[in-house]
Amino acid sequence: MITAERKPLEEIIECIRPYDRILLVGCNECVTVCAAGGRKEVGLLASALRMAFMKEGRTLEITELTLERQCDPEYVEELVTMIDAADAVLSMACGCGVQEVARRYKNKPVYPAVNTKFMGASVSQGVWAERCQGCGDCILGLTGGICPVARCSKRLLNGPCGGSTSGKCEISDDVECAWQLIWDRMKELGIQDRYEEVMVAKDWRTSRDGGPRKIVREDLA
Ligand code: SF4
Ligand code: SF4
Numbered sequence: 001m002i003t004a005e006r007k008p009l010e011e012i013i014e015c016i017r018p019y020d021r022i023l024l025v026g027c028n029e030c031v032t033v034c035a036a037g038g039r040k041e042v043g044l045l046a047s048a049l050r051m052a053f054m055k056e057g058r059t060l061e062i063t064e065l066t067l068e069r070q071c072d073p074e075y076v077e078e079l080v081t082m083i084d085a086a087d088a089v090l091s092m093a094c095g096c097g098v099q100e101v102a103r104r105y106k107n108k109p110v111y112p113a114v115n116t117k118f119m120g121a122s123v124s125q126g127v128w129a130e131r132c133q134g135c136g137d138c139i140l141g142l143t144g145g146i147c148p149v150a151r152c153s154k155r156l157l158n159g160p161c162g163g164s165t166s167g168k169c170e171i172s173d174d175v176e177c178a179w180q181l182i183w184d185r186m187k188e189l190g191i192q193d194r195y196e197e198v199m200v201a202k203d204w205r206t207s208r209d210g211g212p213r214k215i216v217r218e219d220l221a
Contacts, residue, residue, distance in 0.1 A: 027097050
């Protein structure tokens with residue numbers, strides 16, 4: 001899923017300071033799962049903003065709404081009946097959702113209330129870790145199901161580097177060496193011989209290096 005964290009309250013307040021009426025919009029998908037911008041977080045942020053503005057002697061009118069998916073025009077359309085009553089939109093979706101609202105409602109200012117982080121997985125209660133960088137040409141089949149693009153600090157495709165110590169990456173004792181994980185996994189699967197195979201240079205044009213990407217599915221269009 002896409003992970004995100006709420007921006008500091010002070011930063012959000014500064015964004016919306018010029019406005020009196022805010023449409024605060026959450027998203028029911030990834031940001032709900034990572035507890036950054038779902039219905040609950042919308043309610044908490046709305047209360048915090050009301051109180052902050054009240055302390056300044058101002059009344060902030062906030063309309064709260066959580067869409068099923070904010071990156072989907074079908075659901076973003078639901079804002080049409082309430083958009084005129086707002087001076088600005090504050091979005092708690094990932095960057096995709098914020099941009100979809102901005103694209104649909106061209107004359108309405110839209111501000112992000114969260115920082116979009118990475119594509120990750122839940123590793124324990126309240127902890128998410130990066131697992132994929134959307135390189136566009138997945139090599140997990142060659143690496144035992146562990147991604148060196150997202151999990152090796154140097155993105156090495158033929159690791160490890162010389163900095164791996166006791167299974168940890170040289171950047172921090174908290175970070176597992178991706179190539180140690182790949183080795184352990186291959187050993188577990190009995191395919192250690194694959195570890196010796198040199199991986200050819202990756203074509204990064206399928207990644208962000210090739211510019212903004214698009215998926216076109218003729219069968220669905
Ligand atoms: S190889 Fe590419 S697509 Fe596959 S998990 Fe890693 S970054 Fe994601
Ligand atoms: S120690 Fe491991 S994860 Fe860290 S940069 Fe080197 S190979 Fe990559």
